[in-house]
Amino acid sequence: MKKEKHPSFAISTLTVIVCLMLCLFVCSCGNNAHIDRKALVQRHNIIVNSMDSLSSLSVGNGSFAFTVDATGLQTFPEYYERGIPLGTQSEWGWHSFPDTAGYALAETFRAYPYQGRQVDYGVQWNEPGREKDAANYLRQNPHRLHLGVIGLKLLKEEGSIAEPEDIESIKQSLDCWNGVISSDFALQGHPVSIKTCCHQDMDIVASSVRSVLLKQGKLRIILRFPYPTGKHTDSGCDWSQHEKHRTAISDTGAHHAVIHRVIDTTAYDVVVAWSGRAMLNMTGPHEFELSPAEDAAHFTFSCHFTPEYPGFVLPEFKQIIQNSRQGWNAFWNSGAAVDFSACRDERAAELERRVVLSQYLMRIQCAGHFPPQETGLTYNSWFGKFHLEMHWWHAVHHALWGRVELLEKSLGWYVSALPKAEELAQRQGFDGARWQKMTDPSGSESPSSVGAFLIWQQPHFIYFAELCYRHYRDDATLKKYSPLVFKTADFMASYATWDEEKNRYILGPVLIPAQECFDPLTTINPPLELAYWHWGLTMAQMWRTRLGLPPDSLWQHIMDNISTPAGSDGLYLAAESAPDSYTNQRYTTDHPAVLAMFGMLPGLPSLDTGMMKNTCHYVIENWQWNKTWGWDFPLTAMCATRLGFPEEALEALLMDVRTNTYLPNGHNYQDERLRLYLPGNGGLLTTVAMMCAGFDGSDTPNPGFPKDNQWNVRWERLEKMP
Numbered sequence: 001m002k003k004e005k006h007p008s009f010a011i012s013t014l015t016v017i018v019c020l021m022l023c024l025f026v027c028s029c030g031n032n033a034h035i036d037r038k039a040l041v042q043r044h045n046i047i048v049n050s051m052d053s054l055s056s057l058s059v060g061n062g063s064f065a066f067t068v069d070a071t072g073l074q075t076f077p078e079y080y081e082r083g084i085p086l087g088t089q090s091e092w093g094w095h096s097f098p099d100t101a102g103y104a105l106a107e108t109f110r111a112y113p114y115q116g117r118q119v120d121y122g123v124q125w126n127e128p129g130r131e132k133d134a135a136n137y138l139r140q141n142p143h144r145l146h147l148g149v150i151g152l153k154l155l156k157e158e159g160s161i162a163e164p165e166d167i168e169s170i171k172q173s174l175d176c177w178n179g180v181i182s183s184d185f186a187l188q189g190h191p192v193s194i195k196t197c198c199h200q201d202m203d204i205v206a207s208s209v210r211s212v213l214l215k216q217g218k219l220r221i222i223l224r225f226p227y228p229t230g231k232h233t234d235s236g237c238d239w240s241q242h243e244k245h246r247t248a249i250s251d252t253g254a255h256h257a258v259i260h261r262v263i264d265t266t267a268y269d270v271v272v273a274w275s276g277r278a279m280l281n282m283t284g285p286h287e288f289e290l291s292p293a294e295d296a297a298h299f300t301f302s303c304h305f306t307p308e309y310p311g312f313v314l315p316e317f318k319q320i321i322q323n324s325r326q327g328w329n330a331f332w333n334s335g336a337a338v339d340f341s342a343c344r345d346e347r348a349a350e351l352e353r354r355v356v357l358s359q360y361l362m363r364i365q366c367a368g369h370f371p372p373q374e375t376g377l378t379y380n381s382w383f384g385k386f387h388l389e390m391h392w393w394h395a396v397h398h399a400l401w402g403r404v405e406l407l408e409k410s411l412g413w414y415v416s417a418l419p420k421a422e423e424l425a426q427r428q429g430f431d432g433a434r435w436q437k438m439t440d441p442s443g444s445e446s447p448s449s450v451g452a453f454l455i456w457q458q459p460h461f462i463y464f465a466e467l468c469y470r471h472y473r474d475d476a477t478l479k480k481y482s483p484l485v486f487k488t489a490d491f492m493a494s495y496a497t498w499d500e501e502k503n504r505y506i507l508g509p510v511l512i513p514a515q516e517c518f519d520p521l522t523t524i525n526p527p528l529e530l531a532y533w534h535w536g537l538t539m540a541q542m543w544r545t546r547l548g549l550p551p552d553s554l555w556q557h558i559m560d561n562i563s564t565p566a567g568s569d570g571l572y573l574a575a576e577s578a579p580d581s582y583t584n585q586r587y588t589t590d591h592p593a594v595l596a597m598f599g600m601l602p603g604l605p606s607l608d609t610g611m612m613k614n615t616c617h618y619v620i621e622n623w624q625w626n627k628t629w630g631w632d633f634p635l636t637a638m639c640a641t642r643l644g645f646p647e648e649a650l651e652a653l654l655m656d657v658r659t660n661t662y663l664p665n666g667h668n669y670q671d672e673r674l675r676l677y678l679p680g681n682g683g684l685l686t687t688v689a690m691m692c693a694g695f696d697g698s699d700t701p702n703p704g705f706p707k708d709n710q711w712n713v714r715w716e717r718l719e720k721m722p
Contacts, residue, residue, distance in 0.1 A: 035339045035716055037332050041177045044356040046665055048172040051076070051164045053083025054675060055664050057174045057181050058378060059196060061327070062367030062406070064090040064203035064305065065377035066150075070170045072183030072194030073207060073221075075151035077237065079164045084667060084675055085235035088147045089377040090203050091368040092307055094384070094441065095228050095266040096141040107134040108447040112510045112521065115497050119428045119510065122447040135447040142440050144373065144384025145263070146236040147305045148225045148270055150205070153289065154187050155218040162187055174665075176360045179328040180321060187213065198364075199320050200327030206302035206320040214297050221290035221301060223272070225261060233673050235379045242285040249282065251309070258309050259288065271304040273314040331363060335402030336717040338692060345710040347654055350662075355688055357666025358681035359401070365678055366394045367406040370413050370441055376678050385440050389457035389514070390679050391464075392600070393631045397685035399467035400693070402717045408468060414461055414484055417443030425491050432490025435461065453512040453520040455495065456529055456593075459536030461488050466539050466722060469546075478547055489540035492533055493554050496562070505562045507533060508577075514593035515574055517586055525576035527565035531597035531604050534562050535722075564606040565597065572597075572615045582618070589627040592619045592636060599639035602696060602722065613643050620648060625657045630668040630680020633660045634687035638721075641691050641704040646711075649691060649704045653684070686721070693718035 048055045051070045058067040067087045069076050074086040108131060109120040124139070125132035154162035169186040181196040192211040198204065213219035226237035227245050244264070251258035256273040257280045272280060277293035278301075292299040300317035304310075315323070340352035365376030371391040375381040391410070398407040414421075414435075420443040421433035428434065435458055436443065437451035445452075465481035496505040506524050513526030537555045544551060566576035572594050574581040581587045581594075597603055598612050616639050625632075636652035654660075660680070661669040668680030691704020692715045705711035 035337045035714060037337050038177055040337060040339050040341070040352075041332050041356055042175070044353045045176055046174040046357070048664070049170055051079065051167060051170065052664075053080045054667075054669070056080055056084040056086060057172070057665055058361075058364055059179055059181060059198035059205065059324070060364030060377060061198055061200045061203070062363060062365075062409070063092075063369065063377075064198065065364050066196075066198060066205040067378050068181060068183070068196055070167065070172050070183065071152055071154075071185060071192070072172065072181055072196045073151045074149045075154070075222075076164050077149055077151070077235070081235060082672070082675075084663075084665065085379040086149065087235060087378045088149065088205075088305065089144055089379075089384075090147060090305060091370050091377070091441075093145040093147050093268065093305070094142040095145050095263050096143070097137075097228075097230060098264055099137065099141070101130075101133065101137070103134040103137045105134075105138060105445060105447070107131055108138065114429075114510055117429065121428075121452040121510070122445050123452055124447055124449045138444075139438075139446050139448070140230050140383050142384075142442075143228060143230055144236065144380050145228055145266070146226055146379075147268070148223060148261075148303075149237070150303055151222050151224075152192075153220040153222045154192075154213070157188055174360075176356065177328060177332060178325040179364075180324060187218075190218075192219065195321065197321045197324040199315070199323050201323065202304060203306060204302050204304045204314065204320060206300070206317045208298070208300045208317050208321075210298050212297050214292050214299055215294050217291075217294045220292070223259070223270070223288040223290065223303070225259075225286040227263065230383070231380070232383060233375075233379075233381045236384070245286065247286040249280065249288075252280070256314065260309075268305065268307050269309040271306065271309060271314060272301065273304070273316075274301040275299065275316065331403075336400075336689070336715065336719075338688060338713065338715040338718070340713055342712040342714060343710060344712075347650065348711070348713075351650075351654060351688075354662045354666065354681075354684055357662075358684050361666050361678065361681050362394070362397065362685065363406070366682065367398070367409065369409050371395070371410050372678065374679055375674065375676055378676060381674060382438060385438050385446060387438050387451070387457075388435050388460065389437060389454055391457070392460050393679035393682045393686070395464065395682070396467065397682050397689060399464075399471060400686060400689035400719045400721060402719060404468055404471040407464060411461075411464055411468075411481070413441070413443075418484060418487065420444060422487065425494075430491050431494040432492075433484070433487040434458065434491045434495075435488070450512055450516050453510055454514070454516075455507070455511060456514045456532060458488060458492055458495075459532045461485065462536045462539050463722070465543075467719075469543075470719070470722075475547075478543060482543055482547060485540050485543050489537055489552070489555060492536055493552075493558055496533060496558050499563075502563075503561065505558050506576075507563075513575060514596065515587075515591045517590050518575060518578065523575050523577050525563045525566060526574065526593065527572055528593045528596040528600070530563055530565055531601045534559055534604050535601050562604070565604065567608070567611055570611055570614045571618055572611055582622070585624065588622060589624045591629060591632050592623055595619055595636055595639035598642050599635050599637075602642070609643070612639075613645075616640055616643055616645065616648070620652060625655060626659075628657070628659050630659050630670060630677045631683035633657070634680070634683030637687045637704065638690055641687075642695060642698075644703070646691075646704050646706045649687075650706070650711075653687060653691075689718045690721040693720050695721040 077086045108122040111118040124135045172183040183194045195208045227241035229238045246262040250260040259270040283289045340348040366372040371386040425434040438446040508524040510520045512520045566573045637649040640649035667676035670677045
């Protein structure tokens, strides 16, 4: 007869099993109980107490952003011009100057020798002439628009207009949890209180204004509309070209008016709506005043920027601020969270601040339907265009932080740009699709003497698609993205060249690596590109297997025979063609991309871990860090994490260097030209996710943090990095 188990034994066994399951769950969440997300976010609400041009604040929704000064609106744009400018930008707001000369991309082509044939690249020309003019025009156009300045007209007692130095008692805060900026200040002792927010589904900015100055007729709303400058880096406001654009009121009502804008062939509308009694009057060329009735000390208004007036009544301020709160609460409660409050290391609080504010900034600046520009939706850099090699740094963190839908929003652009990527590959004699470097919503090439020769943006789409598949794990994702994955891999396979002498595949020339200080005519086999080619083709091959397709024989041959990264004196070189990588100071500047092959990526099968460790230590100790960019610090921390150097990872991530500066508003400052640089923020988030959740093959909790009882980092719902 079978002996029955005692009930108490069964209960205790069940208890043990449940406890083990709970332990596993807790471990998967970074050794933490529930994180109070609201407390985590709100302890990093930004406080501004002065008219500081580097401390402007923004609201936005990923496709539209509005940046304000200490008054809560864009009252003093000239004062902030050389800081974080007061931009109003959208993903749809683009403009081109009239092409009266009829320039064509073909005019920028210059032929370069590639494996016995000539290949055309669109480049910048130094010699005066039509080729140079064509290249300059195509780089400049299209460019992103500043859609309009919305500020306050503040009148002092004697009637003169207030200047920045007249603003007193400033107390401004950004409530990141709700996406609301509250701005309090005084003018000649009279308090002013303004709340500013952005609708999360439409390009609407809304404000609530409270002040006795309203009753006195000394506070009005000013709307001004500039002509674009077309400059490489600036706010995009030219106030001197009045005759080159048109601005007029096209529709009015008791509580709204529509301002119609025409700039050459670009047109859009601004719908202005308000509560109570008010008048909108044109007061100058492209300038309007919204004057509230002098019978109340409270006034609300909103502005909807749209390619075409939709004809519906705008929601009221209370509805817009509620929409902002709901949207932001949903964002913060979704995906992952990382809490450093239980850490004892004095660096932890600053790292947490950077992480929280970077999430806010990337959500409003880099979560639209196109890859973002490096300065997001704040001001123009590289004419407002986006760089595809930077898309990795802008977007990978969305997936690792459990918000893959924000990554996917921008992947549709690759579908629309595919014909031009295929055209580029075909023109140069390659298969598949060659993804552009510097481009725009249309997918057009921008001539460049550096960008035209970059290739490390090419596998990015495969990386993005793989992140999406890891999230969904379904056939629908494979079918959705496999055509572009395979087109991407086809170019990669046709670009690699067989070296008969050494029985291997090589990359380059013509090639400029991610570390952009190399001659395209002589560079071969930079390590990041080699590792990325192997990883990208491996993933593409895996996608074929998942779809039940046979392996691609050429892809496999390249994967099996790609060159091993070159080394010297126990260090990996920046390129096989650069044996003086560490003796020539020219090559210890810019991005330390040699670390990316075992930072961004898991490395090649041929990777020598000892040599990689030597290289990582050497770079940390000897690189010219004052000549780097914001994402170089996260990149270095990623490599150190994979190598099992958590203290070095932290030191790299928090290195005290100008280009690793994070301003009070969370922006990654670079220099006087690039006062914000969002690839740095995105890289920080990607790296912190990796330092917490690890990467493929890692099984150590929090591998990027020292096990010294100083870094009790708690996290939940992060994804492992490939």
